[in-house]
Amino acid sequence: MTKQLFPLALGGLGIxxxxxxxxxxxxxxxxxxGVSIPIAGHLISAYAFGVVIGAPILVALSAKFPPKNVxxxxxxxxxxxxxxxxxAPDYNTLMMTRFLSGxxxxxxxxxxxxxASKLAKEGKSAQAIASMFTGLTVANLAMVPFVTYIGHHYHWRYAFAIVSLIGxxxxxxxxxxxPKQKVLRTVTLKEELEFFKTIKAWHILLIVSxxxxxxxxxxxxxAPLLINVSNFEEGSISYIMVIAGAGMVVGNILGGALxxxxxxxxxxxxxxxxxxxALILVFLFSSSKIISIILVFVCGTLAISMGAPINMVMLNNAKHSAMLGAAFLQAAFNVSNSLGAFFGGLPLFFDLDYNYPSLVGAFMAxxxxILCLxxxxxxQEKDKSLN
Incomplete structure (x- = not known):
């Protein structure tokens, strides 16, 4: 990672x-x-909703300014x-600050x-983008477990104080x-939005979602899969999540290189x-602790490895709308998070075991x-025939 890309990765770590x-x-x-855990869970949704709302709007409003300043x-x-x-003194205030943080x-x-793609050497754009997402992988590998420990043993508010310090x-x-760069937008906002009137743009977003x-x-x-099906002790879950984080680090590098x-x-x-x-194997073999550990690493690797490739697909197709397209991709990632959690949870309503969400995940994948094909x-084949 270059010195120029490091601030982007550091921002990813905080996010x-x-x-x-x-x-x-x-x-x-x-x-x-003073609220129940399900009600507190809405704080997760509030942040995700903020991402979906903020990504396209803030990019559209700021694209005429130098990217460093933005x-x-x-x-x-x-x-x-x-x-x-x-x-934040109460639940409603915290809900609002979580939305605004997103x-x-x-x-x-x-x-x-x-x-990142502009700063990359020729033929290394995807790896440069992957460098930016290194912060996300390190967050899952080390920072989230560390900050969770601090928040749990001292006070949860310290977690957000640490995030503020990273910011x-x-x-x-x-x-x-x-480095300073020229304004990235080369067309008007109206022209930039033209790409999102095409089926191609929404096809890419649908693949992600x-x-x-x-x-x-x-x-x-x-967590409930590892506890109830794989029979791990509850206290060991945080350590297993580090294995998933290690997989994400590997996957980020792999995806950029490919x-x-x-x-x-x-x-x-x-x-x-x-x-x-991998998800079918999770469904079939989660009762084995050894295989479960291996699959946690494999699925962690695959979880993040698709980030750089799909961003390159958007950049290659959006052209003058690349920045807005990349922002919409982030919104789509959060939609996929919500859809995955929702559809994955459906088997649980019918009292099926915790390995069934992975089967739903395999179907979504x-x-x-099919959408990629x-x-x-x-x-892509049509573009080749035109050329």
């Missing part, structure tokens, strides 16, 4: 930490502010609203994706290390197909593979 740490601290938050502004908002979460999430990655360091390194939802069907219920050497859409097909197989047939 990944605040997005996922709340899941491990829900009981602490619920107890402290990224610093987004991180200022992120830092400020996370700080407000540390002092607003700059997708916008930061949307602008950062294009900036401050990100602002400093953005200012010092990120449904196909990538397969991994969230598994990940959303990983997308620079092969057609990114074909890379997505390959990785989604591997995910289908199969739909993703249709994309190649309807667009």
């Amino acid at each position: 990944g930490t605040t997005e996922f740490v709340i899941m491990g601290l829900l009981p602490d938050v619920a107890n402290d502010i 990224l610093i502004a987004f991180m200022l908002l992120f830092t400020f609203f996370n700080f407000l979460s540390t002092i 607003l700059p999430h997708g916008a930061f990655f949307g602008v950062g994706t294009v900036v 401050l360091f990100t602002i400093l390194f953005l200012y010092r290390n990120l 449904i196909g990538f939802g397969g991994l969230f069907a598994w990940f959303s219920y990983i 997308a620079d050497k092969r057609d990114p859409m074909k890379v997505c097909i390959f990785l989604l197909s591997c995910l289908v197989i 199969i739909i993703g593979v 249709l994309f190649i047939k309807n667009y």
Whole structure:
């Protein structure tokens, strides 16, 4: 990773930490502010809703300004609203600060994706984008478990204070290390939105929303799966999650390397197909502790490896709408998170065991593979024939 890309990765570390740490601290938050755990769970949804709303709007409003200034502004908002979460006096206020914290999430990655691709050496764009997402993988590997420990043993508010501190360091390194670039928007907002009037744009977003939802069907219920089916002790789950985080680090590197050497859409097909197989294996063999540990690592690897390839697909097709397209992708990732958790939870309503969400995830990933194949047939093959 270059010095220029480091601030983007650091921003990803802060964003990944605040997005996922709340899941491990829900009981602490619920107890402290006097609500039930299901009600406290709405804080997760509030953040995701903020991402979906903020990503396209903030990018559209800021695209006429230099990207360095825009990224610093987004991180200022992120830092400020996370700080407000540390002092939120009640549930309603915390709900609002979580929503506001999510607003700059997708916008930061949307602008950062294009900036990273511009800073990359020729033929290394996907790996540069993967470098930016390194922060997310490190968050899941180390920072989320560490901050969860601090929040649980001292106070949950310290978790958001640590995130705010990461935000401050990100602002400093953005200012010092990120080079100045020209305004990224080369067309008017109206012209930029033209791409999103096409079926092709929504086809890409649908691949993410449904196909990538397969991994969230598994990940959303990983703790009860490991406890009730694999028979691990509850106290060991945090350590197993570190294994998933290690897989994500490997997957991030793998996805970037593959997308620079092969057609990114074909890379997505390959990785989604591997995910289908892995999730079916989870369904069949989760009763084995050894196989479960291996599959946690494998699924963690596949979970993040598709990030760089699908971003390259969007950049290659959106052209002048690349920055807005990358922001919409972040919104789609959060939609896939919600859809995966929802559909993955349906078997549980019928008292089926916790390995069934992974079977639902495999089905969603199969739909993703089909959508990718249709994309190649309807667009990429057609573009080749025109040339």
